[in-house]
Amino acid sequence: MTKPINENSTPKRIWDKLTGDRNQFSMENRAFNYVSIISFAVIIYCFIIDLYIGQYIMGGMLVLLFITLSFLYYRSRVKKKYKHGIVVYALGSYIAIFLNYFYNSGIIGPTLFMFFLVFHFLVTISGRFLNKLWITLHICIPAVLLTAEYLHPEWIPNTYTNKFSRFIDVYTTYIAVVVFVFFVTNYLRQYYIREKKLADERALSIQEQNEQIVLQNKQLAQINEEKNKLFSIVSHDLKSPIDSIAGYLEVLTNDLVAPEERLEIETELLNQTKYTSELLVNLLYWSRTQMNGVNVDLKPIPIIEILDDARNYKIATAAKKGVKLTYSAANNIEVIADMEMLRIVLRNIVNNAIKFTEPGGEIVISVAKNAGNAEIVIKDTGIGIPLDKQDLIFTLKTNSTYGTKDEKGIGLGLMLCKEFMEYMNGNIWFESETGKGSVFHIALPLSRL
Numbered sequence: 001m002t003k004p005i006n007e008n009s010t011p012k013r014i015w016d017k018l019t020g021d022r023n024q025f026s027m028e029n030r031a032f033n034y035v036s037i038i039s040f041a042v043i044i045y046c047f048i049i050d051l052y053i054g055q056y057i058m059g060g061m062l063v064l065l066f067i068t069l070s071f072l073y074y075r076s077r078v079k080k081k082y083k084h085g086i087v088v089y090a091l092g093s094y095i096a097i098f099l100n101y102f103y104n105s106g107i108i109g110p111t112l113f114m115f116f117l118v119f120h121f122l123v124t125i126s127g128r129f130l131n132k133l134w135i136t137l138h139i140c141i142p143a144v145l146l147t148a149e150y151l152h153p154e155w156i157p158n159t160y161t162n163k164f165s166r167f168i169d170v171y172t173t174y175i176a177v178v179v180f181v182f183f184v185t186n187y188l189r190q191y192y193i194r195e196k197k198l199a200d201e202r203a204l205s206i207q208e209q210n211e212q213i214v215l216q217n218k219q220l221a222q223i224n225e226e227k228n229k230l231f232s233i234v235s236h237d238l239k240s241p242i243d244s245i246a247g248y249l250e251v252l253t254n255d256l257v258a259p260e261e262r263l264e265i266e267t268e269l270l271n272q273t274k275y276t277s278e279l280l281v282n283l284l285y286w287s288r289t290q291m292n293g294v295n296v297d298l299k300p301i302p303i304i305e306i307l308d309d310a311r312n313y314k315i316a317t318a319a320k321k322g323v324k325l326t327y328s329a330a331n332n333i334e335v336i337a338d339m340e341m342l343r344i345v346l347r348n349i350v351n352n353a354i355k356f357t358e359p360g361g362e363i364v365i366s367v368a369k370n371a372g373n374a375e376i377v378i379k380d381t382g383i384g385i386p387l388d389k390q391d392l393i394f395t396l397k398t399n400s401t402y403g404t405k406d407e408k409g410i411g412l413g414l415m416l417c418k419e420f421m422e423y424m425n426g427n428i429w430f431e432s433e434t435g436k437g438s439v440f441h442i443a444l445p446l447s448r449l
Contacts, residue, residue, distance in 0.1 A: 322359035
């Protein structure tokens with residue numbers, strides 16, 4: 001298991017200083033710098049061993065290689081020019097390997113190990129095209145050297161004074177190659193892990209962006225649907241009663257209207273005016289929340305005040321229709337709510353209960369404490385809500401309906417109730433059965449438990 005890289009650790013900052021920051025240097029550029037640093041250590045190590053066993057010619061070549069590589073590292077790290085340095089390094093390495101092969105015992109020396117080391121260096125930092133060249137050269141050049149030694153063994157002098165010096169030279173070169181390959185491979189593996197992690201994060205970010213776009217498209221589609229529904233309400237539900245009011249007023253200006261007919265028209269005119277007023281209240285509040293945002297003023301409110309308001313607001317309508325409207329609540333129950341929002345919610349629900357209750361029916365409003373909430377229950381003996389419409393009751397997808405006495409529905413009211421309850425951290429739900437009435441529940445947090 002790979003340990004996570006601490007981006008702020010001191011060793012990490014030192015390596016970034018030596019190899020170059022990943023935000024400023026390409027991967028190949030940083031790899032050249034990294035491998036150059038490892039090569040410095042290997043060259044110094046091999047130089048010390050060559051001096052120890054008396055391989056002075058090879059030691060001198062390593063010095064020249066060290067100087068060349070230092071110049072190339074400087075151009076790569078400071079000037080960010082490393083591509084030509086790869087070719088220069090390859091040529092210098094090939095010359096050194098040729099000389100080392102002929103002056104350091106040929107095949108019995110460590111030249112082939114060094115040749116593999118150079119090959120690993122070059123394929124690590126080169127592109128695809130150059131890698132084809134390196135693999136070709138590293139197959140052909142050893143073939144030439146080994147063939148030359150096979151045909152003319154006298155060309156290759158044995159420079160080892162004893163078996164121990166050869167053992168030290170070959171084994172230490174092998175150790176240098178193993179260490180070099182380990183560090184370079186580990187560097188590439190760490191780079192792969194880091195890039196894979198960044199790629200996964202980018203993929204996740206793109207996925208999240210796509211999901212956000214899909215969500216925004218759904219929200220825009222919903223907003224567009226609500227806008228179209230709102231236009232429908234304005235054009236139909238608002239225009240129709242205003243046209244009716246205008247028609248009734250025009251009829252009333254006719255002196256030939258009989259008194260009993262005039263009374264009927266005035267009554268209908270009053271109903272149309274009330275309906276229009278309620279629609280405008282809902283429409284204006286909903287428009288305000290859509291355009292200006294929501295400013296919710298949550299504070300302790302006595303439940304009894306809200307129930308008094310709802311009852312007083314609708315008692316005349318209920319009485320005229322012959323529907324009994326009663327409520328009961330303790331005086332000391334307070335909820336955390338917005339006064340105006342809660343008033344509109346109760347007025348809409350009570351108005352719907354009256355509208356869909358037959359004359360002689362009853363509406364009962366009660367309040368109970370339940371798990372830190374006050375639950376207002378509005379129960380009616382009306383016609384109930386059809387099952388196929390219950391899922392749409394709090395949305396704009398439902399259409400305006402007529403009550404038991406052909407009272408016009410407001411259309412926007414229950415959706416507005418749902419939104420307002422969410423703004424007040426409350427909840428609203430209902431149970432209904434066709435022909436047996438409906439029970440609406442409004443739950444709000446208690447101000448005092």
